[in-house]
Amino acid sequence: MSKIIVRGGRTLSGTVRVHGAKNSVLPILAAALLAEEGSSVIHDVPALDDVKNILQVLAALGVYAQQSDGSVRLQAETLTSCEAPYELVRKMRASFLVMGPLLARLGKVRISLPGGCAIGTRPIDQHLKGFEAMGAEIGFGQGTIEASVVGKLRGARIYLDIASVGATENIMMAATTATGTTIIENAAKEPEIVDLANFLNAMGAKVRGAGTGIIRIEGVEQLRGVEHHVIPDRVEAGTYMIAAAITGGDVYVEGAIRDHLGPIVAKLEEMGVVVDCDENGIRVKAIQPLRAVDVKTLPYPGFPTDMQAQMMTLLLVAEGTSIVTETVFENRFMHVEELIKMGAEIKVDGRTAIVTGGTKLSGASVCATDLRAGAALICAALVADGSTEVSGIHHIERGYMNIVNKLVALGADVYRAPSPEDVLEESEKASLQPENLLKQMEQRAAATSEVVIPRNIQPTLA
Ligand SMILES: CC(=O)N[C@H]1[C@@H](OP(=O)(O)OP(=O)(O)OC[C@H]2O[C@@H](n3ccc(=O)[nH]c3=O)[C@H](O)[C@@H]2O)O[C@H](CO)[C@@H](O)[C@@H]1O
């Protein structure tokens, strides 16, 4: 098991550049399935495990993808399957976002139920309610969902009981080529929804109102591939803002968009952190001591649940007691137990955590139970006395590209310790390189006095 090791006590300073948003790029790559003509070229695609995973799902459906230097070209003119394989969907919930595009493109889809995860049960009833309203027949097999529609999906008025990000995206994509108009009421308003709508509109869709609670999609005949730049990752940006503040540092987060980070900026300022925003990024300068503040997570534009764990960690170094309330997911305090191992004083009562500030944190062996819990542990480790070993880092690598290098560039004392299996894998890979294979054959031949003629210099037989 690989680990990230952090020796705390360094003050962060300098500039860090944020990558493209994970939560934008995943639906956008799924939406590329809708292009019946031409290629889609997506730029600012971060090299994250989640991205690799969705590209594998798309490949299994027949999409041809080429990746180079932060961009991906996708060719989806001919799809070869309507079935998203279980092993891939199981790895990542966001793969469920291919359901809407597949229903629109092929009129049928077979996909595994994505199941729950550490932060909550995460049902998909609102996605399915939307597809059914649009005329899809939905059936459940053993852990799978099969949906089909006779002819095309039909536009409908769909009220979401919860302003679900994924359901809004899935229904929005399905509706782009439906007959008539679809209206999503109580739609999610996240910036990633707007990014997806912009991509769809560039492809020829007619989506209006993205970013508000009511989205109207007028169905069009077909969509074509286009080029698109993904928006910067607001959660990655927010995490580096917290990392800067917790170490009493001075960091410029290049690419951070202030309008996407309203609640983070507001809470940091309430705590006494100096936040300067310009059109290219956000500078965070922490003048400690910081003040305790209360935080309640809510759908956008409220305080993002994806920043709750990191914010809780910052509150540990503030003066006074803070109350953190998680309203979006029912089980998103898994980091608390790990922070307590580092000396934190936090009491959880249902969806509320009472955080006592000013306690000294000490290095410990802790485990990232989910992506943002992992980010929060790294933030805590940056100010803890001594060394912290964070395991479960595959969660962190789902959402933060080059986190270790970025923190090192800001002055942190941190490194990634590969697991013995990783080292073995690397050496196995190396031993499979052609030049090494040849060397091994030669060594074996010398030992057995066999004659080895490498294939590329073998004489052609008459
Ligand atoms: C890939 C991606 O973009 N992930 C984000 C997306 O996840 P995701 O799209 O899964 O989150 P949702 O907005 O759908 O979930 C919000 C709440 O609604 C509930 N719900 C959702 C759908 C449904 O059909 N029924 C239902 O009850 C969920 O269990 C959860 O309690 O938004 C979350 C909330 O901002 C973020 O934490 C995730 O980082």
Ligand SMILES: C=C(OP(=O)(O)O)C(=O)O
């Ligand atoms: C919960 C998250 O992502 P996902 O929905 O992909 O699990 C997250 O990004 O914090």
